[in-house]
Amino acid sequence: MPPDHPTPVRRYAIIAAVLLTVLCSWYGPITERARASVDDGLQRSLVSFASARALNGAISFFQGTEVSAQPLGVGVTFSVGEALDPLNDLVESFSSLMLMSSVAFGLEKLLLTMGSNTVVSAAVTTFALAWIVLFAQGRASPPLTRFLLVLIFVRFVMPVTMIASDQVFQHWLSGDYAEGQIALDTTTREIRAFEPSAVTTSDAEEPATNAPPVSSPAAAHEDAPGTLSRLWEAAKSKAADLTTAPMAQMQQAMLAQYEALAQASDRAARRMVDLIVVFLMQTLVVPLLLLWLLYRLLPGRTLRHAR
Numbered sequence: 001m002p003p004d005h006p007t008p009v010r011r012y013a014i015i016a017a018v019l020l021t022v023l024c025s026w027y028g029p030i031t032e033r034a035r036a037s038v039d040d041g042l043q044r045s046l047v048s049f050a051s052a053r054a055l056n057g058a059i060s061f062f063q064g065t066e067v068s069a070q071p072l073g074v075g076v077t078f079s080v081g082e083a084l085d086p087l088n089d090l091v092e093s094f095s096s097l098m099l100m101s102s103v104a105f106g107l108e109k110l111l112l113t114m115g116s117n118t119v120v121s122a123a124v125t126t127f128a129l130a131w132i133v134l135f136a137q138g139r140a141s142p143p144l145t146r147f148l149l150v151l152i153f154v155r156f157v158m159p160v161t162m163i164a165s166d167q168v169f170q171h172w173l174s175g176d177y178a179e180g181q182i183a184l185d186t187t188t189r190e191i192r193a194f195e196p197s198a199v200t201t202s203d204a205e206e207p208a209t210n211a212p213p214v215s216s217p218a219a220a221h222e223d224a225p226g227t228l229s230r231l232w233e234a235a236k237s238k239a240a241d242l243t244t245a246p247m248a249q250m251q252q253a254m255l256a257q258y259e260a261l262a263q264a265s266d267r268a269a270r271r272m273v274d275l276i277v278v279f280l281m282q283t284l285v286v287p288l289l290l291l292w293l294l295y296r297l298l299p300g301r302t303l304r305h306a307r
Contacts, residue, residue, distance in 0.1 A: 037166035
């Protein structure tokens with residue numbers, strides 16, 4: 001239990017701390033640094049929100065799109081939308097979270113503006129000076145002490161929290177944010193670069209088979225069975241070529257494209273989870289933790305018992 005009558009050294013230290021608090025309440029660079037931190041966070045959340053909406057638009061463009069490879073009317077069909085549908089669900093949730101993060105940063109900026117108002121600084125100065133006079137005389141009342149603590153908390157809670165939160169981001173979260181943002185933009189470009197098209201080879205496109213020259217009607221009549229047999233074998237060989245090699249090549253090309261899209265979707269999904277963690281840490285976890293620490297570290301016990 002602190003003594004009822006603090007020593008002179010302790011008394012002077014408390015008065016000096018209160019006076020330093022008064023000076024800091026008028027020190028503009030603290031507020032400007034905090035405001036810059038909030039603006040940076042708001043800009044990052046808006047950029048991520050815009051990237052998410054762009055990715056959602058790129059995916060939505062291919063919703064219901066089918067790619068077909070149909071030489072001679074026979075082939076396979078791939079659905080682009082089915083491959084991207086899981087990613088699209090995650091993108092929609094992610095964009096909603098980014099919008100909420102933007103609102104949270106905007107609210108923090110509003111609270112910072114209100115707490116750093118000249119009226120609040122003037123109130124801190126007035127009540128702090130009054131408290132110092134009464135404290136020097138040993139007559140600082142508990143209600144006045146508590147009210148002064150509330151004013152100090154209101155004045156400095158947002159600047160300290162925002163600056164400390166930005167430092168946490170710069171040292172531990174900025175790398176994850178940069179990698180996640182790059183992954184979102186890269187995935188959007190890869191999806192937009194995908195150009196599905198139906199590949200159909202019709203009978204009309206087949207090159208005509210040249211018949212062997214016929215010297216005379218009588219010779220053509222005599223050689224008709226052999227000519228028809230050769231034409232039939234050539235037609236079967238041509239049909240086999242059109243339905244095997246080209247078909248396999250087109251299937252392989254499309255499967256390669258789908259594999260690339262699947263890998264890009266997987267990378268984007270992992271990075272979006274990382275971005276969600278980054279923004280939850282910066283807008284919820286770290287600010288709440290810093291608020292609690294600031295409340296615990298505020299010299300309330302010293303001021304409450306120093307009277």
